[in-house]
Amino acid sequence: MASAVAFGLVFLPGLALGQSTMPLPELDSDTPALLSADEVTYDESLGVATARGNVEISQGDRVLKADAISYNMRNDVVTASGNITLIEPSGELIFAEYIELTSDLKEGFIRDVRALLTDRSRLAAASGVRQGDRETTFRKAVFSPCELCRDDPTRAPLWQVKAAEVTHDQEERVIQYRDAWLEMFGVPILYTPYLEHPDPTVDRKSGFLAPRYHHSDAMGHGIEVPYFFTIGPDKDLTLAPIFTTEQGLLMTAEYRQIMTSGEFSVSGSATLDDMTRNGKVDKNQFRGHFFAEGEFSITPNYRASFDIKQSADDTYLREFDFTNDRTLTSRGTVEYFEGRDYGSLNAFLFDGQRAQDDDEEAPIVLPELQYSFIGEPDERGAFFSIDAGMLNILREEGQDSRRLSLHGQWEMPYAGEMGDLYRIKAALSGDLYWGNDVDKVGEDVTPGPGVNTQDGFAGRLFPQVAVEWRYPWVSYQEDFAQTLEPIIQVVASPEGFNDGDIPNEDSRDVEFDDSNLFSLNRFPGDDRVSSGSRVDYALRWTAESPDFGWGEVFFGQSFRFLGGSDFEAGSGLEDDLSDFVGRVAFEPDPTFRTRYRFRLDKDSLKGRRHDFSASIGPPAYTFTTQYTLATLDDTGSGPEDSEEIRLGFSTQINEFWSAGVTYLRDLDEDETRSYGGQIRYHDECFDLRLRAEREFFNDRDLKPSDTILFEVVFKHLGGVSS
Template sequence: MKPTPPLRYLPPRRLLAIAASAALLSSSPAVYAGSQNRKPKASLDGAEVVCPLGTFLCPPRPDNFALCRPNGLLEFYDPFLSKDSSLRETAKTYVWADHVQSPDQTIYHLTGNVKTVRADQELHADVADYNSDTSDYDARGHVHYQEYDNLVSADHIVGNTNNSTGVATGNVRFQMLDSHGNGTAVRGQMLDANRSRYSVATYSTCDIGRHIWEIRAKKMDTDQNVGRGVAHDATMNLYGVPFFYTPYMSFPLNNDRQSGFLYPYFEHTGEAGYQFRIPYYFNLAPNYDATLIPRYYSLRGAMLSGDVRYMFPKTKGEFDFEFLPSDLYNDQKITPSSFDTQGQQRYLYRFVNSYSLWPQWSLNTNITRASDQNYLHDFGDDLFSISTELLYSSVYLNGWGNWWSASVGGDMWQNVDPSEPNSVEPYKRLPRATLNLDIPFWHWYDFGLNSEAVSFHRSQSVEGSRLDLYPYVDADYQGSWWFIRPKIAYRYTDYWLDAGYQDYTYAITTPTTISTYKYTDANPSRSLPIVSLDEGLIFDRSMSMFGTNYTQTLEPRLYYLYVPYRNQNNLPLFDTSLMDFDDWMLFAPNQFAGADRQINANNLTAAVTSRLLDEGGVERLTATFGQIRYFTPQLVQQTYTPPTYWAGSDYVAELSSQLNDQWTMSSEYLWNPNTRKTELGTFTIQRRLGFDGVLNFSYRLRQNLALVAPSASTAETYQKTVEQYDISAVYPLTDRWRLIGDWTYSVLDKRTVEAVAGVQYEGCCVKLSVIARRYVTGYDGIVTSLLPGQIPPGSDTAVMFELEFKGMGAFSGQTDSILRRDILGYQ
């Protein structure tokens, strides 16, 4: 999915002349478009911003001509000549020559090192005739002409400087200063200041005289006004060998968007077979566009997909769709609950829209639906899509102000995991309304309110409505080296269960047993106060280490939380779950996400943070350590988890470091002193290799202990654990060649989750990538031991080939997006 960009800055579709087969061109002339990703205009100096160390997703690299020959311009380029063509009409013309003859002081005959300059125009020749009244000129012998965006050399040029017209013959060479494009011709004609025509011409963005690839055409027109070139009776050549012919070819002179074919894409997956797609981009207007993508799957048939994007004064959005009229493939039913897809219509669509109704109010829509729960399994072509289990949809009316925000709408989900029944779908929240207030009323004090009213719906489950009110008063006392933040709140939650609630049960769990009870109250409720006090100190000192001056801070912090116990076992669990414990939970008033459970607490959190800041204020080292001490048992738990009587929470330790611009490291560690087990351990390190190389290593361990199996009459525990290693690298062998690799391994599954290997080459005007990828299908990255009835994940392999002629576009746009997602810091 392409993000909706700001107005007038939709990503360009640069023209790719070799995007379609000759068969597509035989019926009618075609215009081709290239890369879907917007790239900054190519620069002659190859200027480029390096992705910051530790960045999760790096932007695509722009076309970079730094590997071309230094000063690889035609030999007569004058860098000091004016770049402003608007000065031509009023500028004087200056003439130099070894010998000047002028019988009437209107027509000048110039010989020997002739040079004329007017504003951004400069002409050199051995011999020239110049008419000062009409500005006509006739230059012969080693003629060199330069203007703000173009260079031309020839044996003979006849032209007019006022009209910016001219005809060049004999050994014509030209170069476009904005795009690195250059070529040769038998004859060149300057039609005006922005348009030129060449006969029997070549065009390439490679070094002058070293064309790895080029377009050869009988006639070639260039128009700087629209940033396009058009070649007639054209042939694409690679290392001098023709490999593609077309009677009409349009190519880009810059990065402006143009309608036309995008790059074709080839792929193979086990569920859909060989795939071929060739998108066509419609540049309809500066604020809206569309792309249609015909596809063909060897196992499943023809599909049409596409997207439409738009931006208007009050609304902006995007609509994406995929539609297969009739599936040709019988997948033998992945699970007994899945239907036979052969002969069925298959589709997926996504509609995202934001509409400004009036100031501070907007209607936001996000709808994603699939024809069936097998769709992503069958047509997903990457690990992210095939591991998606739920599709989310929502419609909300949102309002906001300086001290308030409100929303009215609803949420729903669709199960797209073929190995799970539809009962795994969360409750539909239709309708749902929220109101949040935060009103300052005196000095450091605020009055606030978090409130929600929502109705829950799900088949074969208890249904009903819930009102949750959370008023509070807090204060923020602070100085340069201290802060105290008291808060007093009250939480009231009320339920109205629908008819038939007595048919459903809830569970009460103890450390040894599970007991089930039927709902008996149609209107259960809960009310309790919540009191907290957050206070901290900030100390700092100057220090020196390894010859560098630093500021070190010491930041102790205490957080006290009191919430009395309320028995909440008879309250339904609509949209609430226990959050994973981490450093953020040390200072949270509730360890549940959702209003159905409020943890009881008589806790004190003690934590300390220390930072090492360099003279520029950059955090070079940060360390945090903390724990919650429980003065009362943790009695409120979600279903099938017993209460805990621990004296303290996990110890939380975090360490991150960036001692220089080449290394960065981060680590988090959670250790449970009660079970003496490590519950979370993560470690990530990144090393920058040269300009664009990177080496990453990461390790992740997560253990959730004492989970109670819901089907057991007696409490039984099992471990749900993730333990993975990941190594990835972009290793530059030379300034032109680099190796690509990524390997993710699950220790508990004893299998490779994903492996990527490839090689990339980048020259002056060509980029080449060959990437092989093997990945599991149906893998969620968490469940590491198969439960009864669960489908084991399979594997699939993809080989991707990408060839880009710089300044012309790429054959495939999939490689970069996959590598940016898989390799931290890839650019």
């Protein structure tokens, strides 16, 4: 009986491995086998032991069932017949009508085999033969990972593979198909005389990947034929030539490697192309790109990473659909972590891809050093924080600057007897600069002839003290809770401290809104500070109810009572009394979410900025919209007018089908920027996607273009995309 168990434990899993992730187990002779049957007989003259009627043999977590199992000791052959079922520990179920196996487990035969694998995939074959301990061959095999129709299980699955012969080579760990058809809904659609792929025990193996079809105005029609090289267990290389009708050969490649301390990848492309520059066509110009990224753990407290992005010209990446980034940012970083300490050493290189970008003006950050520390709160909840930094910015042409900075802050929360809440802050910032060609008036990084510029050192020591007060009034009723909270903050600091001798690199784009109303420094960086003394005030109301959901209203303003303005006209902060800022949010239930943020002119209440977003509807039909408006102030100052709206609709049609459309329009220019749609079918064994989009952006040789993506993925087999 031990050989019968061996047959079920080794031979049948070997057969099923041809289309599943089941490993080939070894028989554990130390594990006892238990036999139960209605009848057990032994024919001494023939040397045959037979178990009949509800035969069940179990060893460990494996169970073999059959109507009859016999062992011929003279021929050393085990046979099982009738309603054979093998239950594997991993969950696979294997069924057959007849099995014959030598006791050394190297030769065997199985008839009418069927298997239900752990991922619900199904395998069936008329017969199977095991030769030696290397190969298992199925005859007239059918495989499909698709679920059968619930209403009519006799119907053909969505797709299946039928092959005259399927061979699993356990030594080479490959599966080979001969005379195979791919069928969809029972209809043959694709034939191949031979197909080979790694078996499920192989994670990576050299070979061709699924081809991909390309089409664009720049490339014309093209076919991508990637080949995957397994260089070692820790590294691989993919070469993917793209043969196109308009550009000829476009070569792409990607190298990846994993190490004990981290991982990195390198990718790139190259081609020869005709380029139009200033109305002149340059023949056979080299075009290409180089990307690299990686991350490494140096010690438990130190980590290093890099991200490099370079392109031969500004429009190449967008024209050939590698990326739509308007600026390529290359970075190198070393980080330090320990407790509440954090430090980083960074280097940055920027490469603008738009027509108006001047690479000679682009900053080269080498290096940027940052350190942050947050102390433990004391018994009153007070704590210290320290931020220190060093920055060196160079340019091929224009302003260079270096900065040493040290910022310290002490903060203490306090709760009053009436339930009002206080937060006291005291901060001191010290900055030392060394600049060349610093524009003292216009802050232009490339000041022209005759502009008053400054070379040399500049610095400041800037203190700030702030007290914030909040008094939340809370009301609870049966099914309704609301909070009304006035907020007042007084900030005191000396005026000035934004001298023209101090270069401005990181504090140029100021956006005053509800998120920074109570910030000590409303500039986005450290080169400029919010000097003078002011009072910030706002009123916040929130409400929540099981019947009406959740809502919020926030409305605030700031008044500067000491010092002049540090902000440009149009920012909303140029006068002593600021513009009004606020937000309104309403979420009656998870299927309805809206948020509106705004800035209103303090005198006319005219909208200077509006941001509105909404998502309405369940997954079956969801509408989304996003509207943005930014306008000049009444004096014509501030950023240029911009107004756009983005609309979207998505629907989960049923369990498997989904679709969606998007639309983007520039309302200020009264022009459509892009529109598109997609439809997708996704189930347990098949994924189909179709996406179409048209963009109307223009940039030198980039013209309005159409994009169509078609992708089909068959589970276990791979896919084809275009």
